[in-house]
Amino acid sequence: MLNGMRDHQAARADLRGDCARCFGLCCVALPFAASADFAVSKDAGTPCRNLRDDHRCGIHTELRKKGFTGCTVYDCFGAGQRVSQVTFGGQDWRTGPPGHARRMFDVFPVVRQLHELLWYLTEALALPAARSLHAGLRTALERTEELAAGTPGELAALDVAAHRQDVNVLLLKTSELARAGTRGRGKDRRGADLVGARLRGADLRGATLRGACLIAADLTGADLRGADLIGADLRDTDLTDADLTGAFFLTQPQLDAARGSGGTRLPGSVTRPGHWTAQV
Incomplete structure (x- = not known):
């Protein structure tokens, strides 16, 4: 192992x-x-x-x-x-x-x-x-x-x-x-237009957000554990205090394009962007 x-x-x-x-x-x-x-x-x-x-x-x-x-x-x-x-x-x-x-x-x-x-x-x-x-x-x-x-x-x-x-x-x-064993896996947001969407605190556990457009969406405190984020557009998406533990197919470029905080929980496949610490 x-x-x-x-x-x-x-x-x-x-x-x-x-x-x-x-x-x-x-x-x-x-x-x-x-x-x-x-x-x-x-x-x-x-x-x-x-x-x-x-x-x-x-x-x-x-x-x-x-x-x-x-x-x-x-x-x-x-x-x-x-x-x-x-x-x-x-x-x-x-x-x-x-x-x-x-x-x-x-x-x-x-x-x-x-x-x-x-x-x-x-x-x-x-x-x-x-x-x-x-x-x-x-x-x-x-x-x-x-x-x-x-x-x-x-x-x-x-x-x-x-x-x-x-x-x-x-x-x-x-x-x-x-996503099979994750509660909430029925949330299918593939290709969804979520530009500027207010999803603060949303339960998106096990959801599929493949190709979803989340530009400038508010995902503050959202629960994205076990979510599929392949191809999701996260430019200026607010991930402050969001939980992405176990989220998969999330790339570093996607995360770098988003906004976040020290309280944002991330999967081990990516690193916390340096510019997040400068955000207010």
């Missing part, structure tokens, strides 16, 4: 972005539009104006103050360092041969999706209630890892949406098993 726990923790660590080993791919390959999350607009393949020659962010410690909150809540799930150091062998997009940068920018979002699936599958394998699915989950994880280890050409041609759909079938079954 202890070895399994260590393996799980190691897998989680590998599926977190390591900017020191990446060529700033998220700051170049991805587009963003001027909004509450980004101070300016940028096209895909165009370096962010704040990206330095050493691939580091020039305003990293001031991102929120400068209007780049979107950057602070983004995580590539380790895809950046993989594409930079493994897929393209450590050759950065600035110095590579003609077409190298374009291939790298095309591959990065694909690997990012695969690494996100690896994260969900790793989390699913940590759920004792889904033990009957563990063999299938391990097979899916191994297949996803094989795909992520593909060549640039193989990755560019990959139908990642089809693979996501196959994995999602397993994740749905995992969710059903994980």
Whole structure:
């Protein structure tokens, strides 16, 4: 059991972005539009104006103050360092041969999706209630890892949406098993529009909030124990003193986009965002 726990923790660590080993791919390959999350607009393949020659962010410690909150809540799930150091062998997009940068920018979002699936599958394998699915989950994880280890050409041609759909079938079954013994599991809020919803103190134990839009919702003191939060939009969601113990498929980027407090109870798969302590 202890070895399994260590393996799980190691897998989680590998599926977190390591900017020191990446060529700033998220700051170049991805587009963003001027909004509450980004101070300016940028096209895909165009370096962010704040990206330095050493691939580091020039305003990293001031991102929120400068209007780049979107950057602070983004995580590539380790895809950046993989594409930079493994897929393209450590050759950065600035110095590579003609077409190298374009291939790298095309591959990065694909690997990012695969690494996100690896994260969900790793989390699913940590759920004792889904033990009957563990063999299938391990097979899916191994297949996803094989795909992520593909060549640039193989990755560019990959139908990642089809693979996501196959994995999602397993994740749905995992969710059903994980929530089966939780009171309140009948609450199905999948894809619900809960923007600004007043859910203070709500009993959402064992609920499924898959893909729910909870932007600026008030979940102060809400009970989310054992809830499925895969794909839920938690931007500016107030989780002050909420209980998320045992909630699963909650990613660090989701939590980083929310608001919370020292009294917010969290599952072991995520860490308390540093900016929460500065919130009033």
